[in-house]
Amino acid sequence: MLREVDKDNPFVINDVASDGGSYCELASNNWENFINETLPSSQVWLMDNAFLQYPLNALVWIDYPRQKIIDHISSIHAKLNSFDLRLIYSHGDSVRQEVKRVLDSRGDEWLNKNLESFVKNPFGSKHKDNPVEGIYSFF
Numbered sequence: 001m002l003r004e005v006d007k008d009n010p011f012v013i014n015d016v017a018s019d020g021g022s023y024c025e026l027a028s029n030n031w032e033n034f035i036n037e038t039l040p041s042s043q044v045w046l047m048d049n050a051f052l053q054y055p056l057n058a059l060v061w062i063d064y065p066r067q068k069i070i071d072h073i074s075s076i077h078a079k080l081n082s083f084d085l086r087l088i089y090s091h092g093d094s095v096r097q098e099v100k101r102v103l104d105s106r107g108d109e110w111l112n113k114n115l116e117s118f119v120k121n122p123f124g125s126k127h128k129d130n131p132v133e134g135i136y137s138f139f
Contacts, residue, residue: 020059020064020065020068021068023059024059024072027055028076028079031079035079035082052073052076059072060123061121061123062122063122063126095139096136098139099136100136111132115135118131118135123138
């Protein structure tokens with residue numbers, strides 16, 4: 001199951017079954033509407049990484065082809081690139097260390113619940129023999 005982008009807000013998602021191509025088309029159209037109708041206003045928008053992370057996660061989760069995911073995220077970036085945007089980028093030196101830190105802080109119960117869900121999706125099922133390593137790979 002993928003999620004459809006809410007028509008009024010391109011980075012808020014609602015549960016709707018779809019395939020990767022349909023998701024990308026819906027998301028692209030909704031970003032276009034958002035950009036044309038909302039961003040030209042005098043408002044200042046602060047967006048966290050969710051506006052790119054949600055579609056990325058949704059598409060990786062169903063094991064959508066890597067190049068198509070890159071193309072989709074790049075198309076959103078290209079649409080937004082016409083605005084005077086500022087990016088504040090915060091990262092750790094190691095994705096593995098950052099994911100491990102989150103996993104450790106949330107505890108075994110949270111981890112086990114998420115691993116159970118993870119191995120049921122197309123991407124995660126490829127990592128069912130070592131799901132924690134799959135989680136690292138996912139991020």
